[in-house]
Amino acid sequence: MIDHKRSRLSHQSFWQRWKEDGDLEAKKQLIEHYLPLVDYVSSRMAVGLPKNVTKDDLVSNGAMGLIDAIEKFDYQRGLQFETYASWRIRGSIIDGLRQGDWVPRSVRDKAKKMEDAYTVLEQRNLRSATDEEVCDYLNITDKEFQQMLQEVAVSTICSLEDPIREEESETRLTLLVDDKAVNPESKVHETFLKETLMQGIDRLTPKERTVVSLFYYEDLSLSEIAEVMSLSPSRISQLHSKAILRLRAALSKQKDQLMHK
Incomplete structure (x- = not known):
């Protein structure tokens, strides 16, 4: 998993450039850095799901949740992004599963x-x-x-x-x-x-x-x-x-x- 302390320190400038200047390259860097969160949450949620639900489906929906989290997160409030993003990723995956009517x-x-x-x-x-x-x-x-x-x-x-x-x-x-x-x-x-x-x-x-x-x-x-x-x-x-x-x-x-x- 991500080293939270190092993450906050090394990516503060990316957050500033993305949130204050709208720098799309900084946003891309944030997405790439936090992508392991999507894989982590997807792997946990894949346990017990039907075989017709692939992990790729979960990752795809989870990635949308990560992007949404990066767009809406207020980095100046001092909150931990990983916790917030994990909930967003999980919610996006659940929404995707609901739309797919995956439970008979x-x-x-x-x-x-x-x-x-x-x-x-x-x-x-x-x-x-x-x-x-x-x-x-x-x-x-x-x-x-x-x-x-x-x-x-x-x-x-x-x-x-x-x-x-x-x-x-x-x-x-x-x-x-x-x-x-x-x-x-x-x-x-x-x-x-x-x-x-x-x-x-x-x-x-x-x-x-x-x-x-x-x-x-x-x-x-x-x-x-x-x-x-x-x-x-x-x-x-x-x-x-x-x-x-x-x-x-x-x-x-x-x-x-x-x-x-």
Whole structure:
């Protein structure tokens, strides 16, 4: 990965030339320098996606996100470009996948049924639903449940960002980029969502929390997490799917409450 400190020092002049003078050569230099970010994010997101989705597709969409990040980044605010760009790249890839309708309708339907099951059961019991309870609710066997988890894995691999806001990826970053005057209503909504997400994470099982932490906060791939936790990659994929379904259920419930207030 990129040496952040050296990157900021050695490319400050490129940022100045691009942002202040509109120097296209400086912009080109920035794009070339940060291209490894596109490959890094694409490689992580490629895990668990269907075989018909090639890494070249991800890289192509991710490159558009990188260019968009370079065009919109405010280098004078002292923020770390790599973090901002990674979110832009990820958002651009997700948008591309959505447009390509890469998840079959049948898989989306199964994921929705499982999400609804977690919503109802956890609201009813005020605790995390067990696998057995979900199976009973859906009237399926444990084997069928595990199979469903495997099938919906491709729909949850990128979706931690999705439930937080349903708008485009740009909206998720408005507090980070600019707009110094924050809309009070948006700030309250943001606070509610963050609190709900924290509560949802607290209600995950220990293994599910570990997977979420390692994947989204430590930037490990699912295969790397499998090695760390001494579990099979398929088991890690299932734990990830269950965690995301629980979080989506919690956020969906919060959304309904906000809409009815």
